[in-house]
Amino acid sequence: MSHNPVHTDRRSDRTTLGLESGLEALRESPAFRGPVEPLDGHDSNDHLALVYETREEQFAAAVPFVEQGLDRNERCLYIADENSETEVLDAMRNADVNVDDALESGALTLHTKQDTYCRGGSFDPENMLAFLEAAIEEATEEYEALRIAGEMTWIFGDDPQIEDLVEYEGRLNHLLPDEDSIALCQYNRNRFPAEVLRDIVRTHPHLVYDNTVSHNAYYTPPEEFFGPDRPAREVERMLKSLRDRTIATEKLSRRERELKRQNDRLESFASMLAHELRNPLSIAQIYLEQAVTDDGDAAEEVATALDRIEEMIDVLLVTARTSEADIDYEAVDLSEAAADAWADLSPEGATLRVETDRTIQVDPVHCWHLLENLFSNAVEHGSTTPRSKSREDAGEHGAANSRPANATAERATENEQLSADGGLRGDDATLTVSIGSLEEGFYVADDGSGIPEGERATIFDAGHSTEADGIGLGLTFVARLVETYGWDCDVTESEAGGARFEFRNVETGA
Known part of the structure; x- marks a missing residue:
């Protein structure tokens, strides 16, 4: 899709803005736990699925997600369905989000399934993707990006095909990486069948659950998910996931051992310092006693011993810093x-x-x-x-x-x-x-x-x-x-x- 010159210039600064991937923004937020770095090997890192079990858990993630976008001068588009627009706004106000100003300026817009997912009377993945493309282009003419938070329970109203929903989620992984946009799709675990949630999990590169952002080891790119060799690719991905987890565990264990070695090293340096300084200090004390009554070289010997102590301290500091x-x-x-x-x-x-x-x-x-x-x-x-x-x-x-x-x-x-x-x-x-x-x-x-x-x-x-x-x-x-x-x-x-x-x-x- 084409972009106007202002939007093109803004896109050239995506790294500066922290939007090289939508997850860059989450790094700066204390509201989320877990790794939020881009997922290696995949282009789409701007598409998250929130799986929640209670309204409190839902808003605990969705509201900070929106608030962060407003703080970063992004337009936030919220699609309400399971909750009314009033309930969504009240949740934001309770979190001290300046809702009224955001609504008045256009930084925050609220929508329903009728003017988004089901516009035209029923859900059509192609129509929804076209809507989002237009919304992104409009938003980025004035704002840094478009942040989307959509409640997904609308699917149970007009009985659309689950296959259409999965297709839509998969195609978002192609749209979002090329745009200044990040999307959070919200799924109520108590209402969606397990087999549907399983496919939803597989079509999102990252998951949010219990306010924890996780790399999705089960993510399957759309071309694989809808491909004829899906079972074989799933087996390959499962095996790779097991291997990667084992490697990650080994790296963590090595890191823990290294930290222990570093701590032991600090302790050894403390002991070493006491050991190495004991003799010159003793000598300094002996000659210092002589210096009280002796006008000879005792004072010079004391000064030499103390210089040696200063040298050893410098050397110990150098060895502690190694490459630095x-x-x-x-x-x-x-x-x-x-x-x-x-x-x-x-x-x-x-x-x-x-x-x-x-x-x-x-x-x-x-x-x-x-x-x-x-x-x-x-x-x-x-x-x-x-x-x-x-x-x-x-x-x-x-x-x-x-x-x-x-x-x-x-x-x-x-x-x-x-x-x-x-x-x-x-x-x-x-x-x-x-x-x-x-x-x-x-x-x-x-x-x-x-x-x-x-x-x-x-x-x-x-x-x-x-x-x-x-x-x-x-x-x-x-x-x-x-x-x-x-x-x-x-x-x-x-x-x-x-x-x-x-x-x-x-x-x-x-």
Whole structure:
């Protein structure tokens, strides 16, 4: 059908108006529950069937449907039959709809079956569709769209053919998608035979029942409903519906599991934060006491420890945000970063062997925390040195968890010495930790006791620890950073039988 220029211009803005499908409007209404997105695979999403059992239930859906149209500057056409026009208007007034102004302006029009469905003396689908086409064209010359709400009990008056009604409902699915219009056909469940309602359900893409808008899994397009192969197509649709419901249930279950993982992750971060901040806070408290009477470097050590706390908070926030994190990438020399982290750890009885000259793109603070946790894990779990000794002993020297700018040089002079093979060696070294290059990244390995193959899949889980007093969050922290950067991480056995962490898909170079 043709449209005047004003209507054509208005139609070009349908997406802006929220009328790409009539269901867009229902999304904005709190009066309806349930999914009201367009039905995938079908063109008609502007045709709804309201199935109700009481007048209260009927008006609870029909009145908000009309009110929403008036609020959106749409003309609303209501066809009354089971209820009188007075009863319909009273129901709208009781819901605080400004009926009088809407009637006076023409935004709301009321009709009966005689001037709509049965004009000409009897029901003719062709005549009714022509009436609606004319009504849509007239309405859209002044309004944004035409909203139709029709009571369907008129069918029991002149005894029209049920086949004609079903044909009409099916043909509406071809008319409405091409027009700025949405229709709500109202069916009283107590008055329509079950076999009729069954066909009505099948000819409406969406259903409204108990104020809930539902995608109609039983909807059958007109060309299929009236086609010669209807039984075969119904079987196909039923099977597809069963499959789709199963898939939807599986997706919902996965989503619930994901939400649980996210909640668990938040809890683990809270524990991790407390764990990671405990040592620097203790150091700060110790030196703060000294700073009261000591004019030496105690105050500087306190400031360094507090800076470390601030860094860890920033890193934890980044790992919590993962893909949404704002990362300051820099070219970081792995050998320098490793020496820096090793110097701050100051482990006794362990040596760092640097076998890489690779540069990676990463935030330097993130890189330091990653390496420090890996080195700490190797020292704590790969050697015979007690888990807390390396950090506690280093704390006595003011080194654990502090990170001055020239940390590498300072730490290498007091507790460590540069070995002939290029490693940072502690006194009486019994463990060697290595860092080297891979084709697309790097690795950190040790020659300690290793990680049993059966535990490698769980070592990154929060709470996993082989120590009685450990809470197992260092490697969880590593995993979160890896996830944030989109790297791949594998845990294997090193050549010496210890643990080996391999990081790939790492951006390298300057």
